[in-house]
Amino acid sequence: MKVIHWFRRDLRLLDNTSLMAACAEAAGAVIPVFILDTRLLAGAGVAPVRLQFMLESLRDLDANLRKSGSRLILRKGLPEVELPKLAKEFGANAVYFNRDVTPRAIARDSRVASALNEAAVDCKSFKDVVVFEGAEMLTKDGHPYTVFTPFKRNWLAKWDGLNGGAPIKNLPNFSPQTLLLPTGVSLPLPTLKELGVTATVPGQGGGETQAAALLAKFLADGVHKYGTLRDSLTVDGTSRLSPHFRFGTLSPRIAVHSAFAARMEEGNRFSTAIKQPENGVDVWVSEVVWREFYMQILQLHPHAYSGNFNRACDALQWGGGNAKKDAELFAAWCDGRTGYPIVDAAMRQLNTTGWMPNRARMIVASFLCKDLLLDWRLGQRYFMQKLVDGDPAANNGGWQWSASTGTDAQPYFRVFNPTLQSEKFDPTGVYIRKYIRDLARCPQEFIHDPTKVPPMIALQTNTASYPKPVVDHAKQKDIMAARFKALK
Ligand SMILES: Cc1cc2nc3c(=O)[nH]c(=O)nc-3n(C[C@H](O)[C@H](O)[C@H](O)COP(=O)(O)OP(=O)(O)OC[C@H]3O[C@@H](n4cnc5c(N)ncnc54)[C@H](O)[C@@H]3O)c2cc1C
Structure with missing residues (x-):
């Protein structure tokens, strides 16, 4: 069996649900693919700063794949056209990808699924962009949450249930030996200029490698002051990880696991002499849960994308x-x-x-x-x-x-x-x-x-x-x- 893993907003190797499933199921035959979507590139929503971050992240992804004996196959076009073509070219039986929540992404993915179905290629999607999604996060009466605090309470209880309340010792790992070195044609990674876009601000350090370094730095120090400094405009009191969450160069599960692991350290530091007004790790995780709350809102209430949530x-x-x-x-x-x-x-x-x-x-x-x-x-x-x-x-x-x-x-x-x-x-x-x-x-x-x-x-x-x-x-x-x- 050969599987294409289609990268989208999950530009990392570590703890990537769809990629891990592909590696587990297609022993030795995974083809990592990214498609520069011409519909998105031509759209009004293109922001030079994010395109730049995405290109930086793709460069890092390709470098990490090469270290694992593979490489990224890059194509440009419409995913519903390119993916069936790629499947034929590489003899792949299936395309795997991680789900997204926006109405536009959902519509695109359904076009892709139909095109693959017509081409007799299997298509599987996975939860990855959030820790808990859609139907997993409903009230006792089976309704979507519309208030954050009970959503968070349930989210944290589920998290504890997942891990027995403790940070897991061995984070999920990516197994590089199961990748195939694709021999097909790949476009070279373009520059922003080659895509016809002018940079508006300096580079922002995209990529999984940068994300890991930033997370480690923040959890070693900043997170412990987060409860006190997060609102300050005078100092940088937050993690600056949001673009990495946005492009999936950081796994939300790893972020939360690592933060809770850092809390044990925080407990040791502050339990005696210094009383922190708020536990930094808990406040930070709460913000990450806000991200999941809004993802859930958009997924289950798509009218809010362009209309008032409160009609x-x-x-x-x-x-x-x-x-x-x-x-x-x-x-x-x-x-x-x-x-x-x-x-x-x-x-x-x-x-x-x-x-x-x-x-x-x-x-x-x-x-x-x-x-x-x-x-x-x-x-x-x-x-x-x-x-x-x-x-x-x-x-x-x-x-x-x-x-x-x-x-x-x-x-x-x-x-x-x-x-x-x-x-x-x-x-x-x-x-x-x-x-x-x-x-x-x-x-x-x-x-x-x-x-x-x-x-x-x-x-x-x-x-x-x-x-x-x-x-x-x-x-x-x-x-x-x-x-x-x-x-x-
Ligand atoms: C008007 C408005 C627009 C915003 N637009 C965006 C946006 O386009 N993209 C975006 O990621 N965030 C947005 N936020 C939320 C928040 O401002 C940013 O996530 C945060 O400033 C990012 O900095 P950080 O990574 O240092 O966050 P930290 O404080 O370190 O928080 C950790 C992570 O939690 C998440 N997070 C934190 N605060 C929020 C929040 N209020 N809502 C949802 N998630 C949160 C982010 O993923 C963030 O990286 C917006 C907030 C407001 C009020």
């Missing part, structure tokens, strides 16, 4: 009533020119690096929806164009949480005050000064609200060129709250 919000009015003015406000938000330093710093970070911390994402998302009164889908789309970790499920979940249209969302009457958020999470203005050059010399007492800089000091410190606020927070938040209230 009562369909009647909500967005915009200020003047389309031209709305477009100007949106452009100011995208460019980081709103006159609210914390919002502008975050948007400039996104535009220049392809990343933004979670706290900043919540601040700018709240600002777009509740201060500029603009539809969350505009922000969702912009984030997908710019984020290296842009993930349909987490991005949609984050936006609908912020817009108060989602499941288990921020209540509509709780609106972030950008100035207070700034004072709390960037107290000394390090983050603002890093991304807003105009405010680099702004005196500390005005950094969160430069409208208060006296004209003379503004001239001396060159802060006068920083834009004035495009809206008045106090007024705008009441307008949006009234619109939500009117829905009841």
